[in-house]
Amino acid sequence: YGPPPQAYYSDPYYRPGYAAWRRGAYLPPSYRGYIVNDYSHYRLRPPPRGYAWYRVDNDYLLAAVATGLIFDIINDN
Numbered sequence: 001y002g003p004p005p006q007a008y009y010s011d012p013y014y015r016p017g018y019a020a021w022r023r024g025a026y027l028p029p030s031y032r033g034y035i036v037n038d039y040s041h042y043r044l045r046p047p048p049r050g051y052a053w054y055r056v057d058n059d060y061l062l063a064a065v066a067t068g069l070i071f072d073i074i075n076d077n
Contacts, residue, residue: 021056021059021061021070021073022070022073023070023071023072023073024069024070025069025070026067026068026069026070027054027056027061027063027068027069027070028068029068031054031056032054032063032068034054034055034056035052035053035054036052036053036054036055036060039053042060044060044062044074047062050064050065050066051063051064051065051071052065058075058076059073059074059075059076060073060074061073061074
């Protein structure tokens with residue numbers, strides 16, 4: 001692992017290691033430990049069977065428990 005290529009230093013929107021969440025992507029296993037059990041407190045709808053709400057920074061992700069497939073995203077709740 002090394003520093004980013006020189007071309008990225010002039011880009012003000014470059015954030016190393018950051019990728020926006022998107023539907024259909026998979027939530028990495030390291031983020032699956034932050035399950036939101038009190039979803040009504042955060043004004044989230046109840047998850048369907050087999051899914052759970054996960055909190056990552058200020059984002060809430062509805063993902064499958066078994067695979068981590070992201071179904072829904074709520075940004076900056």
